[in-house]
Amino acid sequence: MQFRRANRDNPADLADGSLRLICISAIQKGGKAGEFLPDTMEQITGTVDKIRFRNEENGYTILSFEPDHEELPITVVGTFLRVDEKERFTLHGIYTNHPKYGKQFKLDFYESDFPDNVKLLEEYLGRGIIKGIGKVRAKSIVKKFGADAIQVMEHTPERLTEIPGIGKRLAELIGNRVKERTVMQEAMLKLTKYGIGPSLGAKIWKKYKEDTFHVLQTNPYQMIEDIDGVSFKTADKIAMEMDMPKDSARRIRSGILFLLDQIMLSGSVCCPKGQLLNNAEKLLGSERVEKVLDTMNGSGIITSVLRGDTEYIYKAAIYAKEVNCAKMFAELSRKTPADDAEAVIRSLNGNLDEVQMGAVRTAAESGLMVLTGGPGVGKTTTTNMIIQYFIKSKKTVLLAAPTGKAAKRMTEATGMPASTIHRMLGIEPGTQGFSHNEYNPLEADVVIIDETSMLDLSLAYSLLLAIPPDARLILVGDRNQLPSVGAGNVLADLIASKICPVVELTKIYRQAAGSDIIRNAHSILTGGSITLSNRDFFFKNCDTAEEIKETVLHYVADSLPAFTGEKEIQVLTPLKVREVGSTNMNLLLQERLNPGKEDVKGFREGDRVIHIKNNYIMKKTLPNGKVETGIFNGDTGKILSIDKEQEYVDVLFDDGCKARYEFEGLSQLNLAYALTVHKSQGSEYPVVVMPLYDYIPDITTMNLLYTGITRAKKCIVIVGTAQRFQKIAKNFRKGARYTGLQDELKEIAAR
Numbered sequence: 032m033q034f035r036r037a038n039r040d041n042p043a044d045l046a047d048g049s050l051r052l053i054c055i056s057a058i059q060k061g062g063k064a065g066e067f068l069p070d071t072m073e074q075i076t077g078t079v080d081k082i083r084f085r086n087e088e089n090g091y092t093i094l095s096f097e098p099d100h101e102e103l104p105i106t107v108v109g110t111f112l113r114v115d116e117k118e119r120f121t122l123h124g125i126y127t128n129h130p131k132y133g134k135q136f137k138l139d140f141y142e143s144d145f146p147d148n149v150k151l152l153e154e155y156l157g158r159g160i161i162k163g164i165g166k167v168r169a170k171s172i173v174k175k176f177g178a179d180a181i182q183v184m185e186h187t188p189e190r191l192t193e194i195p196g197i198g199k200r201l202a203e204l205i206g207n208r209v210k211e212r213t214v215m216q217e218a219m220l221k222l223t224k225y226g227i228g229p230s231l232g233a234k235i236w237k238k239y240k241e242d243t244f245h246v247l248q249t250n251p252y253q254m255i256e257d258i259d260g261v262s263f264k265t266a267d268k269i270a271m272e273m274d275m276p277k278d279s280a281r282r283i284r285s286g287i288l289f290l291l292d293q294i295m296l297s298g299s300v301c302c303p304k305g306q307l308l309n310n311a312e313k314l315l316g317s318e319r320v321e322k323v324l325d326t327m328n329g330s331g332i333i334t335s336v337l338r339g340d341t342e343y344i345y346k347a348a349i350y351a352k353e354v355n356c357a358k359m360f361a362e363l364s365r366k367t368p369a370d371d372a373e374a375v376i377r378s379l380n381g382n383l384d385e386v387q388m389g390a391v392r393t394a395a396e397s398g399l400m401v402l403t404g405g406p407g408v409g410k411t412t413t414t415n416m417i418i419q420y421f422i423k424s425k426k427t428v429l430l431a432a433p434t435g436k437a438a439k440r441m442t443e444a445t446g447m448p449a450s451t452i453h454r455m456l457g458i459e460p461g462t463q464g465f466s467h468n469e470y471n472p473l474e475a476d477v478v479i480i481d482e483t484s485m486l487d488l489s490l491a492y493s494l495l496l497a498i499p500p501d502a503r504l505i506l507v508g509d510r511n512q513l514p515s516v517g518a519g520n521v522l523a524d525l526i527a528s529k530i531c532p533v534v535e536l537t538k539i540y541r542q543a544a545g546s547d548i549i550r551n552a553h554s555i556l557t558g559g560s561i562t563l564s565n566r567d568f569f570f571k572n573c574d575t576a577e578e579i580k581e582t583v584l585h586y587v588a589d590s591l592p593a594f595t596g597e598k599e600i601q602v603l604t605p606l607k608v609r610e611v612g613s614t615n616m617n618l619l620l621q622e623r624l625n626p627g628k629e630d631v632k633g634f635r636e637g638d639r640v641i642h643i644k645n646n647y648i649m650k651k652t653l654p655n656g657k658v659e660t661g662i663f664n665g666d667t668g669k670i671l672s673i674d675k676e677q678e679y680v681d682v683l684f685d686d687g688c689k690a691r692y693e694f695e696g697l698s699q700l701n702l703a704y705a706l707t708v709h710k711s712q713g714s715e716y717p718v719v720v721m722p723l724y725d726y727i728p729d730i731t732t733m734n735l736l737y738t739g740i741t742r743a744k745k746c747i748v749i750v751g752t753a754q755r756f757q758k759i760a761k762n763f764r765k766g767a768r769y770t771g772l773q774d775e776l777k778e779i780a781a782r
């Protein structure tokens with residue numbers, strides 16, 4: 032068979048039987064590790080000698096390749112949709128010179144074909160590439176049909192029956208398998224034309240197989256629901272390429288659901304109808320939006336709720352959760368008091384003030400209560416007394432918090448085991464489900480949750496489902512902290528609804544004598560004046576972004592470690608993006624604190640890192656050598672070593688546990704020299720530096736400043752201008768977070 036170079040922009044090539052595949056590979060241009068030789072595209076044709084590394088998930092491959100007219104094999108690095116040894120390709124890319132591994136060919140895209148040399152073809156087919164053909168059959172097929180063997184198998188498979196031992200059925204089967212291969216490759220090629228990379232392309236193919244084009248042509252939006260990683264924008268691009276009308280109901284429906292998902296990512300659970308229609312019309316360029324929205328409302332996909340004069344639109348599932356949360360909260364709040372509470376309370380040891388003692392009494396008397404207050408007011412001390420009360424009353428108490436770090440702090444503060452809420456509920460990895468639910472409730476009389484401000488609506492719903500009918504729920508948290516990252520505003524809504532008792536502690540006990548951190552944190556809440564007595568709360572006046580960055584670097588690297596005696600200084604930024612955001616500050620801090628080392632995907636040995644996803648199946652080795660599973664969002668540590676040959680990174684976490692990350696798993700890590708205030712919720716650090724530069728009314732709020740400041744235990748330095756600080760401190764906006772839990776609760780209470 033004649034090999035022909037194809038033009039990836041020429042649609043005719045797609046239909047040409049001689050073309051097997053042209054594939055785009057994500058080339059990593061300008062990677063620091065590689066210094067480019069001439070930056071011109073090269074083309075080499077040859078045979079795969081050996082696959083040295085392959086990640087089946089994303090197609091990333093390192094292989095040794097034998098070019099046709101060169102003696103020595105070369106190393107090729109890039110993304111192959113699929114690849115086998117002895118397979119033939121024409122590769123397009125550039126040569127680079129890797130400091131450690133030498134000359135490499137970085138792949139941009141490739142064209143693939145079956146071997147055109149009879150000997151290689153026999154060897155290739157003999158390796159079991161096509162099911163039903165082993166060494167012996169490969170030999171007979173190639174002997175019979177020569178270099179045309181593949182053409183015969185694909186287009187006239189019945190001719191295979193000319194070979195003894197191959198019957199009609201097997202011939203047909205082989206023909207189908209070869210065709211399937213071709214169809215898959217063509218599908219992948221077509222997908223790359225819509226900007227879909229090989230890894231996503233492979234997922235789409237895996238899901239729809241031969242139906243891929245049918246789905247793409249009839250309803251590409253289906254992919255959003257079926258395949259992880261397909262966004263509305265990707266599906267819409269395909270739909271537009273397919274000339275789908277802008278006014279198509281499917282398109283509008285998907286666009287509306289996409290916007291509702293976006294709303295939820297920003298923390299709201301619903302959206303005023305007017306706002307949604309406006310955004311949808313802008314996104315979709317269609318005037319049929321309202322009509323389609325109304326039909327969706329009737330079909331159970333979305334729910335519309337009238338509150339006052341405003342109509343709010345929810346995805347139906349999240350609305351159901353909100354309504355059910357309200358019902359379950361209301362149900363809990365109706366519980367009756369314990370019988371001999373007073374006698375047990377009198378027997379408790381500890382010096383609580385009257386309000387704190389009142390909280391213990393309330394806990395004893397209520398099915399549902401909230402204990403809130405700022406830093407150092409005795410929330411933990413009071414919680415400990417509540418636990419003591421229930422233990423003395425022979426009740427089973429379970430403790431949990433939304434994050435791993437907060438759960439660890441709860442364990443230390445109470446002396447009792449506390450877990451993440453997910454773990455307490457028995458997360459079932461791979462599904463969104465929990466083993467504890469309404470059919471299998473928790474075995475507890477009392478459940479106490481700390482850092483409740485971080486509890487989002489979905490997790491609150493799962494938690495409430497698992498609370499046994501006669502148990503109590505106690506929610507502890509600081510209502511002035513930022514709300515949860517996930518959609519909802521559970522603690523604030525619950526407090527505002529007045530459906531259950533709320534005990535607010537206001538008297539500051541901790542460090543009352545000497546600390547400006549706590550005093551100023553409380554002053555920010557009350558709008559009081561800020562004290563700068565240079566004890567533990569410092570302010571450095573800097574104006575420009577450049578000045579702020581330099582000052583932060585200087586404090587973190589030079590002056591603060593000496594001044595505070597702490598080696599690690601935590602930078603907390605209001606934003607992730609922009610010049611003084613955590614992403615950029617991390618790069619600057621990495622260069623300053625950990626310079627001159629080679630990067631792997633942005634990480635270096637010795638870097639401070641944070642794990643950013645709850646991973647309940649990942650293994651870690653405890654300091655005592657025992658192996659456990661579970662690494663949580665917010666866990667911080669340091670990179671101990673990077674093994675480039677074996678492609679893994681070892682991390683030592685702050686609690687002494689070690690974990691190994693394969694290179695592909697590194698997306699679970701971020702640099703942690705600088706974190707956003709949002710990310711730092713539930714954690715505390717001895718020394719914090721907080722640069723204030725940007726002002727975005729919905730984000731840089733008083734609550735964000737307050738949350739950042741209260742993360743510092745020993746010392747905080749704020750870097751910015753006094754005007755900017757005041758502006759943020761007085762920004763009492765809560766951010767546009769639309770939720771309805773408060774109204775639902777009030778409605779139930781009024782019945």
Ligand SMILES: Nc1ncnc2c1ncn2[C@@H]1O[C@H](COP(=O)(O)OP(=O)(O)OP(=O)(O)O)[C@@H](O)[C@H]1O
Pocket residue numbers: 382383384387404405406407408409410411412413540541542
């Ligand atoms: N009634 C009290 N009398 C004397 N000291 C108290 C009292 N209540 C709390 N404290 C002390 O105040 C300090 C802070 O208390 P605690 O840690 O319970 O506060 P917190 O609200 O949990 O603080 P944070 O939210 O910052 O962790 C502790 O040293 C505690 O012993």
